[in-house]
Amino acid sequence: MRLFKGLLAAAALSMVALAASAAEYKSEYKVSTVVGKPFPWGLSAERWAELVEERTDGRIKMKVYPGAQLVQGDQTKEFTAIRQGIIDMAVGSTINWSPQVKELNLFSLPFLMPDYEAIDALTQGEVGQAIFEAIDAKGVLPLAWSENGFRELSNSKHPVRTPEDLAGLKIRVVGSPLYNDTFTALGANPTQMSWADAQPALSTGAVDGQENPMAIYGAAKLYTLGQTHLTMWRYVADPLVMAVSKRVWETFTPEDQAIVREAAVEAGRYGVELAREGLTGENPAYLEELRGLGVEVVEPTAEERAKFVAATRPVYEAWKEKIGAELVEKAEQAIGK
Template structure:
């Protein structure tokens, strides 16, 4: 039986422990759609590794790829995190746009001509406005990551003009904006999850798809008949590192700062991977893709303008729906980046 002196000392010792230490879970579940070796999964794992290292093993994040925490339906990820079913996520702005309409900003056709323009948006006033909106929905956004600019592939023909898209059945993500964009171009957009997309391409149930080049290459979509690749950079797909607000509130300010800094570093790491081999300075990934027998079509500025003109009505409609102030702020950042 403890003496009164020892008991009192033990009580003082326990009282001195930080509340965050008592509240920590053995594991925090992090949802992603793609795992390693895709840049998306690698950046999520980098976040987990940095948090574990910098917390001396106190905070353990475990990455669950394939949207498995939401039964494979990636569009339910944000809601699940908002409700506290998922602790954290590294999510696509596209997949979260059904719940946060402002995230459709990045899916406006031909808003961002290049990485410089994308960075200007995410690091500028528009990026802050987007994070402010997310923060009102019981989700705490920490940092930007990257999936990449989404390029077009198909099994039928080279695409150089909007007319070349007519009649092609293209797999798109579950977003009305994507549906309207491809419909305006004369294609037949078909919504399906990534898990369903690869079998559909393999069987020819759909003719094509749009995804970042890292996804196209690592998933070896050229082996599924996707031999015609068009670099048109019509939309980008930034990722967001985020934490459920109920979970976030259990961390001490020091641990919150640790999670935020680690997310920023992991996001930068993922951006570097997503852009590797597809720039003018380093076209090595594109060279590998062409070596696999893929015809790579690079649109000239004049050719790209034809696509831009064909989707202008969609852009204008969605600018009003997303919020003219937000879109104008993004347009101004793009102009300043030129």
Template sequence: MNSKNLLTALAASSLLLISAPTFAQETREFSVSTVLSDAFPWGQAAVKWAELVEERSEGRMKLTIYPNAQLVSGDQTREFSAMRSGIIDMAVASTINWSPQVPELNLFSLPFLMPDEAAIDAITQGEAGQAIFEAIEKRGVIPLAWGENGFRELSNSRGAISQPADLKGLKVRVVGSPLFLDTFNTLGANPTQMSWADAQPALTTGAVDGQENPLSVFDVARIDQVGQKHLTLWRYMADPLVFGVNQRVWNSLSTEDQTLLKEAAIEAGAWEIAKSRAELVETLERIKERGVEVTELTPEQHAAFVDATESVYEKWVPRIGQDLFNKAKAAVDAR
């Protein structure tokens, strides 16, 4: 080899040595869908996950968050289908919104199944929670961890609610779930399914009397400003969140990156659950300071609502799965 060719070969080798590490560190970006922004604990869970993943992967993986169900044009009940088909890579999602495609998730919407946070944990961290994760995975999404949107409380513009009879004829905005319709119809209310964008003007004009949402949503979204001056703490159902990944995306990751992604999700979920629960007392105080009348049910009043919604179980437990329900109920009773 003459000197000119030798110099050319050495230059080429140097370029390869320089470019190889750069290529190895190329960032892979993934979309993450959420319904709420980081003004809410739900969105904060996604942000925490993204931060942990980017830090621990040293920039190799970047999770880009799309709040307000942007990737499905605001139709949050389409999120699971879009994720399964690959339109969405990942999500921090509501069990309610995924329940049309994963019937087992309706377990969490059964009225008054979970009276406290310990009951939520008993289900999600036990055999029932594992069975639900298996049901999600069978439908093309890999569940990694649990988060929490919290107990959904009832507000309205008409007056205090402390017994089932107080709901008679009450026009209540509910999310897009048939189980929610059955629960409120059973209680004598007049439930209406609508998006939150449509609900706000309906509440303002009085076309709708009430709504149900976690305290964090009531607080941050200032629901008291749309005529909701009466709030009942009845804890009729809770909404765990699921950190999930599209199956094809998951399979494209190395074992190391799968472990990293899952461990970061578990940590972010635990962080968000602890944070949101710790803030509940302060959140409720802010709501009261804005002039909202808060009704806390006595054990006897709570029991009356439980008795009034028994028929919902007769219809929905067979759809959810008797075995799954039995596992959940046993876990709650043993908590």
């Protein structure tokens, strides 16, 4: 009887502790994304929120705020805002977070990753873990990888098969010096601007082209903005990081931490599947659909791709030192296997 009473008391204390902890939870946890539905990026964030609310019986309610609205539209400030506790959670771009975590520039090294297997070799292996440790050291807790996809090239002028075809083209690029360096090396005229500004610039012809994952090209219907020349060159990729503010994480019970982490992993896999749908050798359905809409899809041969690699090699070598030669070499070895 005494043992039974002791077990009851322990259980009661555990329930009180759980209730006390849950009572400290926020009524809403803000999740930042740069884009929302119907992009894989936004959909994976929504899936994460749904899974967490369901599996915590509503103790943790996450609301997705797309368009980087929690940082007044400046996506480069997202990482700092999470670290400071202004943002609770995020599904963030490795590109947007790279100014604060230099190791994330790895995925933007030109022509490092030739295929999806190469992305997986990095994110799901020793390199991915090392990058997560670098993010963690900056005060943000990474939980899982998702994906925005390979960044492909489109323009309104002519097909691009070699660096010579890029000469003089005004290409909208993201706000990263590495992208400026890459397109300058290819002979183009890189122009940094936000995505909100990019779409009207494409429609008016103020810029000739852009580079983005296919999910964004399709959802934004860029082929209706004159972007009818598409080059599937897989020059860089943009894995996404599903992360939480450490300040928030420490308020969750161990049980809820496990739920949030597992849900992030599951939602991240969902995002990867969406980002690759219809774009693989086994299933090129989306590319065929675009051809049916009048888009000229160029898939460079190995010889043509080699010319892009050669033209950007000085940029690669310079940034290899900035990112960390040891990490880049580990990445090269992982892809080589």
